[in-house]
Amino acid sequence: MARRRNAIHSLIILAFIGGLATGRTFFFNLGYLLLILLIVSWLWARLNLSGVRIARNTRTRRTQVGKTLDEYLSLQSRSFLPKLWLEVRDHSTLPDHRVSVVVPPLAPYGAFRWSVHTPCLLRGTFQLGGLTLVSGDPFGFFQLTRHIPATTSVLVYPAIVPLEDFAPEGGVLSGGEAQRQRAYFVTTNAAGIRDYAPGDSFNRIHWRSTARRDRLIVKEFELDPLSELWILLDLNAAAHVARPFDTGGVAYGEVYLPPSSAEYAIAVAASISAHFLIKERSLGFIAHTPQRNVLQPDRGGRQLTRILESLALAKVESDLPFAQLIALESHQLTRGAIAMLISSDMSDAWLAEAQLLVRRGVRVVAVLIDPHSFGVATPVRSAQETRACLEIGGVTTYLVRYGDNLSAALSRAGLHLPSRPVW
16 A cells, blocks of 8 residues: 555656646646545545444453353444445454454445454453554555544453262261351351341241241251362462364363463362352362452352452563472361362472371372373373372372363272271
C-alpha cells in the first residue's frame, strides 16, 4: 500500500510540474484528480472503521483443561456505506484461540456473526481481547487500524481425571475417631434435635418430632468420624523437570498434560481433591505457589473451587525444598490424619520427614512423579529406589511416569503398600 501511495504522490508531483512547464490544463486537472482520489480513499478507510460496533460474548469465565471455551462475536455496521473489507485481529493469550477473521463484504447496516470453540490445553489465567479492526479503501492506498482495548480474563482449572479406588477409600488407611463436634451442614451422623431457627434448610426438619410437638423441629449433625485428609504439593522449582512442547495435533476433547513433572503433580493434586471432596470428605491443602498457601480442611464444592483456583494460578517458582515445607507445616497434621505427599524430588531429606510423620501416627501416602521419564537427564536416583525407601519407612506409595494414564496409575493396581505394618 505504501508503494501505491508513493506512486500516486509521484504522479501528482509530475502532473503539476508538467502543467507549470507546458501551461496545459490537462496536467493540472490530472494532478487535482489524483489528489482528490487520495483524499476520498483516506476518508473511505476512516469511515469503514468509524461506523462499526463489535461485541463478544463468553459463556463462562471459568473452564478446565480438556473442556472447550465458547465465544460468540458479532460485528454490526452502522453506516450507509458498504464495508468492502474489514479484518478483526484478536490479541487473546489463550493458546490456539483463533478469533481473528476477515469479514466478508457488508451491506449498509449489515451484520456478521461468528463463533469460536477453543479446546483448553493449559491451566492458568488468560486474557481475552483486545481487538484491532483493520480496514482500507477500495484502491488499496491506505490501511487504517482501530484498537478496541476492552479485555476480559478466563481462568482455566487443571485437568481432573476420575479415580476409582484411591488408597484411603479402600480401607488400607482407616478413619479416625468420632470428633463429637456440631456441623453446620448435613452429614450422615445425626446427633439430636432442636427448635427450628430462621435460615435452617427444610431438609433438616424432623417431621415426626414436628408433628408430635406441633412446632418445627430440626435435626442436628456431628462431624464425620473419618479423619481429615491433607494434600502437600511440592512446587519447588529445583525438584521439577520439563522439556519443550507443542500443543499442535492434540485431539478435540483430549486431556493434554505437557511434558512437565510439575503439571503432572498439579493434575494429580486436582484429581485427588475432586475424588475426596465429591465424597464429602474433609480435605486440606498446602503448597507454596510460590507464596505460602494453606487451605484448612473443609468439604464440598466450595473447598474444591478454592483448591482448583490455587492450582490454576500456581507457579513453579518456589525455592523452598519439600522437606522444609513438610517440617514447617507438620503441626497442621494431627494424629490419625492422612497426609498425601506429591513430589518429583528423589532426595533423602523429605523421605526422612515423611517417616517422622508416620512415627507421629499420621498415615502417609506418597505420589512420586518420576523425573527420569520426562526425557531430561537428572543427577538423582531412580524413582523405584525412592519408592522402596518410602515403603520401608511405612509409607504407601504410587508412581506416576510421563505418558501414564493417571486413572490407572492412581488405582489399586498402582498401589504399593508399606513393607512393614503401620501402627
